[in-house]
Amino acid sequence: MPGPPRAGPNKSSTRYAGGTDAWAENMSLMWTFRGIPTLYYGSETEFQAGARMDCGPSCPLSPTGRAYYGDRLEGTVTASGFGQVSSASGAVATTLQAPLAKHVQRLNRIRRAVPALQMGQYSTDRISGDMAYKRRYTDTATGVDSFALVTVSGGATYQDIPDGTYKDAVTGDVRTVTDGTLSVAARGKGNLRVYVLDLGGKNAAPGKAGTDGPYLK
Numbered sequence: 001m002p003g004p005p006r007a008g009p010n011k012s013s014t015r016y017a018g019g020t021d022a023w024a025e026n027m028s029l030m031w032t033f034r035g036i037p038t039l040y041y042g043s044e045t046e047f048q049a050g051a052r053m054d055c056g057p058s059c060p061l062s063p064t065g066r067a068y069y070g071d072r073l074e075g076t077v078t079a080s081g082f083g084q085v086s087s088a089s090g091a092v093a094t095t096l097q098a099p100l101a102k103h104v105q106r107l108n109r110i111r112r113a114v115p116a117l118q119m120g121q122y123s124t125d126r127i128s129g130d131m132a133y134k135r136r137y138t139d140t141a142t143g144v145d146s147f148a149l150v151t152v153s154g155g156a157t158y159q160d161i162p163d164g165t166y167k168d169a170v171t172g173d174v175r176t177v178t179d180g181t182l183s184v185a186a187r188g189k190g191n192l193r194v195y196v197l198d199l200g201g202k203n204a205a206p207g208k209a210g211t212d213g214p215y216l217k
Contacts, residue, residue, distance in 0.1 A: 012053065013052065013053055014050055014051060014052055014053055014065065015040075015043075015047070015048045015049050015050055015051045015053065015065040016043065016046075016049065017046075017049040017050035020046065020099055020100065021189045021190050022189070022190075023043070023046065023100055023190075024099070024100060024103050024189070024190030024214075024215045025152060025153050025189050025190045027039075027100065027103055027104060027107060027190075028103075028107065028152045028153070028190055028191070028192040028215070028216075029131060029152050031104075031107040031108070031110070031111050031117070032107075032110075032111070032117050032135075032150045032152065032192065032194065033122065033133070034120075034121075034122055034135075037107075037111075039104070040065075041069050042069045042072070043100070044095075044098060044100045044101040044103075044104050045072065045095055045098040045100065045101060046098075046100065047067075047069060047072070048064070048065050048067055051063065051064055051065045051067075052064055052065060053065040053066065054066055071091060072091050072092070072094075072095045073091065073092050073095065074090050074091045074092060075088060075089045075090020075091050075092040075093055076088065076089050076090065076092070077092055077093075077096070082108070082109065082112055083105045083106070083108040083109040083112070083210065084105075084109075084210075085105070099213075099214040099215070102213045102214060103190070103213055103214060103215050103216065105210075105213075106209075106210045106211075106213045106216045107216070109209045109210040110169045110170065110192075110194060110209045110210065110216075112209075113169055113206040113209040114146060114148050114169055114194060114196055114206065114209075115137045115144055115146035116135040116136055116137045116146035116147055116148040116196070117135060117148060117150075117194070118137070119137045120135035120136050120137035120146060120147075120148070121135065121136060121137070122134065122135045123135075125160075126158070126159040126160045126161075127156060127157070127158050127159070128156060128157045129151050129154055129155060129156030129157065129184075130153070130154045131151065131152035131153060131154060132149075132150065132151040132152070132154070132156030132158075132184075133150055134147070134148065134149050134150070134158060134161065135147070135148050135150065136148075143202060143203075144202065144203065145199055145203045146196070146203065147162065147196070147197040147199075148169075148194050148195065148196045148197070149161065149166065149182060149184075149193075149194070149195040149196075150192070150193070150194050151184050151192070151193050152191075152192055153186070153187070153188065153189050153190060153191060153192075154186045155183070155184055155185045155186040155187075156183070156184050156193075157181065157182070157183045157184075158181065158182045158183075158184075159180060159181050160180050161177060161180055161181070161182060161197075162177075162180075162197060163177050163178055163179070163180060164176075164177060164197050164198065164199070165177075165197070165198040165205070166182060166195040166196060166197055166198065166205065167195065167196055167198055167205035167206070167207050167208075168193055168194060168195050168196075168208070169194040169195075169196055169205075169206055169207070169208065169209045170191075170192055170193055170194055170208065170209075170216050170217070171193070171208060171217070172207050172208030173195075175195065182195065188215075190215035190216075191215055191216060191217065192215075192216055
């Protein structure tokens with residue numbers, strides 16, 4: 001299974017230009033795999049896609065991947081909650097409507113709702129699928145126990161998992177596992193499924209986090 005994509009300014013000589021669907025898939029992986037997801041500014045609108053990242057002191061920044069982005073952030077934004085925009089005006093309103101910008105907003109809400117996605121270890125043991133893995137985070141001091149099954153773009157089958165009720169953080173779908181096996185169908189490039197084991201109380205599965213967007217649905 002491939003590791004998280006590297007798309008930062010020091011990992012490539014040009015801005016990523018693999019297409020919107022591929023970027024959405026990259027982000028779905030980055031936001032659910034280990035580590036802290038980081039985007040280079042403007043990636044959420046495919047800003048300067050394909051442009052050379054830098055050409056040193058011999059040319060202006062405007063045609064490069066380090067061009068000025070501030071004019072796309074002008075305006076006002078009112079947030080009603082984490083990752084939730086209730087209103088926006090000016091250029092930033094257009095920026096926030098970009099497919100990948102909306103994708104990132106939804107990914108942030110899903111990641112925040114599932115501790116396993118934030119801090120959990122991962123494993124691919126007894127899992128079939130191109131980009132599929134399971135993650136678990138426990139903290140005995142606070143009583144947190146979070147277990148999630150993740151698949152990006154394609155389908156997956158998970159075996160030898162704990163029996164119980166699993167709720168998908170993307171769709172709200174509920175599955176009951178009684179034989180240690182859960183299968184998930186392919187949903188399309190950039191889409192995602194995050195089935196969280198519902199342990200009740202403070203470890204209850206969140207159910208659907210956020211609303212459907214251009215990719216997560």
